[in-house]
Amino acid sequence: MTFYDLDFLEKTFIHYAKENTRSWPEKHDQIPSSPGQVKMGKELTKQLQEIGLEAYFNEQTAFAIGKLPSNVDDTVTPIGFFSHIDTADYNAVDIQPQVHRNYDGGRVTLDEKAGLYLDPQEFPALKSCTGETLITSNGHTLLGVDDKAGITGILGMLKYLTAHPEIEHGSIFVGFGPDEEIGFGGQRFDPKDFPNVELAYTLENGRPGDFEYETFNASIAKVHIQGTAVHPGEAYGLMVNATTLMNDFLSQLPADEVPEKSKGHDGYFMVTSANSLVDHADLEIIIRDFDWDKFTAKEQFLKDLTAKLNQKYGDHRFTLNLRRQYLNIYNVIKDQPYVVNLALDAYQRLGIKPSIQTFRGGTDGNFITQKGIPTPNLFNGGGNYHGPFEYVTVEQIDKLVEVLTTICQEHLRQTREGRDNSPLKKYW
Ligand SMILES: [Zn+2]
Structure with a gap:
């Protein structure tokens, strides 16, 4: 009808x-x-x-x-x-x-x-x-x-x-x-x-x-990593390779909380871009979660990781810029x-x-x-x-x-x- x-x-x-x-x-x-x-x-x-x-x-x-x-x-x-x-x-x-x-x-x-x-x-x-x-x-x-x-x-x-x-x-x-x-x-x-x-x-x-x-609740994180570029021949004890620092950051993201392992009500982190030179590196990571507490915990995770790596490497080499995109x-x-x-x-x-x-x-x-x-x-x-x-x-x-x-x-x-x-x- x-x-x-x-x-x-x-x-x-x-x-x-x-x-x-x-x-x-x-x-x-x-x-x-x-x-x-x-x-x-x-x-x-x-x-x-x-x-x-x-x-x-x-x-x-x-x-x-x-x-x-x-x-x-x-x-x-x-x-x-x-x-x-x-x-x-x-x-x-x-x-x-x-x-x-x-x-x-x-x-x-x-x-x-x-x-x-x-x-x-x-x-x-x-x-x-x-x-x-x-x-x-x-x-x-x-x-x-x-x-x-x-x-x-x-x-x-x-x-x-x-x-x-x-x-x-x-x-x-x-x-x-x-x-x-x-x-x-x-x-x-x-x-x-x-x-x-x-x-x-x-x-x-x-x-x-x-x-x-x-x-989803949605945020986008931009992480800027500052290295120190020195001629490799004179780099001993001086060079700080931003790519190495970037890899350290990436390796500490939760390996199972990614889109390809998420469904239904799961949230995730997704690295949408990673660009690096010796001198500097830039990451873009999106955060998605339905649950408000889990969502804000994911944001906090990136803040804590940034702070931890800044302590490890000193000189405030990691800068995190977190922006909310839309909310559930x-x-x-x-x-x-x-x-x-x-x-x-x-x-x-x-x-x-x-x-x-x-x-x-x-x-x-x-x-x-x-x-x-x-x-x-x-x-x-x-x-x-x-x-x-x-x-x-x-x-x-x-x-x-x-x-x-x-x-x-x-x-x-x-x-x-x-x-x-x-x-x-x-x-x-
Ligand atoms: Zn449409």
Whole structure:
């Protein structure tokens, strides 16, 4: 059973999927990093206005912002939804979406001549799309499901609500942001664009039922090591080789707390770069952990190691610069369970089995949560994100429309009848 207009969802998704909105990491100091994002942001703004929202494009942040005003007399705190305009760092030139109607569950030909196929033997999750309208790329570019499926879902919800004025809801804010894939979208979001919004959701990957409110806490450590370069012929007792000092530092990092030995709820240290000469060396190490105490213990470990090696070698040869990148959404949400319960209640109302995951990364929601709006992550449908095998089905986007609409209705109902503030369950 479909919820909304599948034809609208298919056309809208394909229209935006074709636009090259790849973000450019090397231009991250520009807002946004690539011109395609401005074009699409302004186009979305226009579409929001056509649907009937108060909408504008924030030139400072490159967010397209829309507000669908409340249609009830009750005082309902506004709710927000986010999805991002940019696509991942993969070829996005000349994207040609392919529509496979009534998908038969078998191997999908992307480009016969080039021998490119999407095969359920390799990607078993595809099987669950049987009978649906499957959309893929032609195998030479990504498709942009992440996050144009999310954008399409939000537009579908807004179209649905404006077409059905009898459905009551409070104010709804939507934000389509830039540069999520390079970590700058949520960071640049201006909460003044979402006045009084108390809770929000991102629509970042995953399938109907997926839900994430736990992400990493993240820091980056830069270690500068000062050596003393002397001509090797006269080096006795004088040379201090920065490479030797660097190796000493590296050898004392916990050997088992690395990404390749971590899963589920484990955290890690990862050396992302190591450059050394005799004269000086530089290390870059990222720290990731879900658990706040373990996270801060990892930061402390690097501080202690730096102090210990400074004592060993003297002359303050090691300088540590530690910077927090983003913090776990859970740190905030554990004290504000309503935003989680509301989504789970909506899933329950629709008979969707929730699948709660820890997200081994960060999202725009990390930054937005830190700015005062708790923002966990729902889903956008599809799979194989960020590469040539990305796919989505129109039916999954339709499910997203239904979930978003139900969250808005449920929020009004619970405003009237009492909020579900039951404490969060631990899922790990
Ligand atoms: Zn994304």
